[in-house]
Amino acid sequence: MSSLRLYDTATREIRDFTPIKPGEVSMYVCGATVQAAPHVGHIRSGVNFDILRRWLMASGFNVTFIRNVTDIDDKILHKAVHEEIPWWAVAMKYERAFADAYQALNVLPPTYEPRATGHITQMIELMETLIKNGSAYAPGNGDVYLEVRKLKSYLTLSNQKLDDLLPAGDADETYKRDPRDFALWKAAKPGDPSWPTPWGPGRPGWHLECSAMAHAYLGADFDIHGGGLDLIFPHHENEIAQSQAAGYGFAKLWMHNAWVTTSGEKMSKSLGNSLQVMEVIKRVRGIELRWYLGSAHYRSMLEFSFEALDESATAFRRIENFLKRAEEVAGDIHTVIADEFAAVMNDDLSVPQGLALISEWLRNGNTALTSGDKSEIAKNASHIRGALIILGCDPFDPAFGEGSGADLTSAVDALIALLLEQREAARARKDFAAADSIRDRITAMGISIEDTPQGPRWSIN
RNA sequence: GGUGGAGUGGCCGAGAGGCGAGGCUCGGGACUGCAAAUCCCGCUACACGGGUUCAAAUCCCGUCUCCACCUCCA
Incomplete structure (x- = not known):
């Protein structure tokens, strides 16, 4: 039998997959930033990586699957102001919305689902390591930056040159040693939530959490890191930068799923609510939406x-x-x-x-x-x-499952069987008007009748 | 400007040097009392222009169009 080969974004080729520990696969997938209800594009990522996970399991691997929840970021804070509820209530509300969508599409729950705000301790430890070894610096304003020029290698995943990059612009430039340095940690602004650190109160930068949590649950080296195409830069580059500067080997293989597009363009929230998962599954069942989202190759755009x-x-x-x-x-x-x-x-x-x-x-x-x-x-x-x-x-x-309806199936079956017996009797005496009348009335109940070589059968439309 | 990707029959969607993936729609047929379901047949495509080759959708050169990332993003 053949063995697994997977496309690696880092090398841009399909390679043999060999896990670090035989029989075990450790994988980390960037999950949701819980600041809005999921649309079909978000859930495609969940479905794609769920298929990978199921295939790994079916292939005999014991899979440890970590998918994080980013429960603190600028958009969540903005949303909290907009919705006039606390930021943590926003995060919980949309985390639940994602969980509901995953469940509706039969995406298996992760082995563990860590939240960013639950791992501040690990983030501080990571920053201390990085500052101690000279990779990062705290300029005194409460921010902590990673110094990208000091890295042995940077931008290997997106294949870019540092000098071609535009400035990161995610924090006050005046404190940076280089405009491309990115924030590991952001000083608290008045009114923002914050956590105490040796450099003052603040909150995590976006990238730090994944490095800290992947390390916490999967160790310094793990097999697969996944996420959407748009995370390659800057998110995944910066995860690699932080983790490798801290001495971790980090992910051995990088996988990225493509988008769901509409009119050839990446889906955006400006499209409104119509493509939210919960809206779409009013039109088709969850299993059917999953079938659709899973039917294209994970690296191909899916035109919705x-x-x-x-x-x-x-x-x-x-x-x-x-x-x-x-x-x-x-x-x-x-x-x-x-x-x-x-x-x-x-x-x-x-x-x-x-x-x-x-x-x-x-x-x-x-x-x-x-x-x-x-x-x-x-x-x-x-x-x-x-x-x-x-x-x-x-x-x-x-x-x-069809839920409580399943309990009724046998009762309905008996009732329909009774009607079908009468129809068969009518057909046997060639009274097709009567036979068709019975079928029409059954059809009107929302039940289809098919004549098969094994006799008539019924199904609910 | 830098980096990456895409253009396939009415539609969706694979493939990446050599016997026309597959699905949907449409047309025809079989089966059926009629339906439904199912099966069979048909509709012979690869953005454009060159080139390499016995052979190109697939490789090379050029052109056009579109998309994405470089700012939050699955």
């Missing part, structure tokens, strides 16, 4: 449209419908990871090629359903289900 979303949902329902019929005819569907599927997933998570395989199994499975070939039905269904589990779209996953 409601038309494409609807089509994608329809395509998913075909697969789901086959699995349900297969279960009815052939019994419980085992999950099998087909070798072909493993091969495409091992090739930098080539999900779109996996979908082509699913299409093939679907066609074969439907053909088998028509001919009644149970072993062929079971085989194709189990391959499909094995793939869907990796994609996080298994229709039988209780995470997507």
Whole structure:
């Protein structure tokens, strides 16, 4: 069997993945800055890395998955003023909104989900290390900066030259030794929340938290660091700078997911609420949104449209419908990871090629359903289900359960069966007017009737 | 200005030197009492101009268009 290869942003090539510790994978993904409800672009990142995680687990690795929550930053403070609630209430409100969205799309909870404000101690320790070894300085105004000119290497991830950069501009320039130096820590402004430090009260700069938390939970060296494309610079560059200046090896492999675009452009909040996750799942189910977001390769832009979303949902329902019929005819569907599927997933998570395989199994499975070939039905269904589990779209996953409605299924089944018996009787005596009348009335209840080689079956629309 | 990415059939979306991914839509057919579902067939594309090659969507040169990052960003 093939082994996993992944694209590394740092080297810009697909490389063999070899974990630091055999059988173990440590990964850190930059999560949300909780200052607004998540839109479909945010959740795509969650879905993409969830697919990676599921694939690693299915490949036999024990995965430690850390995804942080940035619960303090400028936007959160601004929002607090705007919404007239405390900054921590803003953070909690949107952290919950993200959690709800992750859950709705069946994104597995991380092994641990550290918050920035819970790791001030680790950040101070890191800054002390950096100041002590001469990599960082505290000019006396309460800020702490990393001195980028002192770094052995910088900007290796984004492949830029220091002299081509525009000044960082995230703090008062007058205290910086170089305009490109960036803030590890920001002095408190009047009215802002702050934490005490040896350099005065203040709050974390954006980048420091990830270095501190990755170190706290994964150690000096870990396997994979992920996030959105837009984090490459400055966020990930600065994480590397801080961590390596402190003597950590840091991430061995960098992965970045592409955006969801609209009209070819990166999604932005100016589009309003219509593309918020919770709005979109009023139109399609969570599992269908997940299928759509996961269907493009993670490094390709996904051009969002409601038309494409609807089509994608329809395509998913075909697969789901086959699995349900297969279960009815052939019994419980085992999950099998087909070798072909493993091969495409091992090739930098080539999900779109996996979908082509699913299409093939679907066609074969439907053909088998028509001919009644149970072993062929079971085989194709189990391959499909094995793939869907990796994609996080298994229709039988209780995470997507039909809730209390499931309890009614057997009762409805008995009622519909009664009606179908009458319809079958009418058909048998060629009284098609009566038969169609029964079907029409069932349809009017929102239930579809299909005649299959195994007899009629019903499903709720 | 610097860095990175993209342009594929009506639409979505893979591929990255050689037998036309796949899906959706549309047209035709099979099955069916009729539907629905399903299956089969059809619609032969790679921004533009050169070049390399027996062979290019894929490599090289040039051009155009679009996007992103360099300021918060999944």
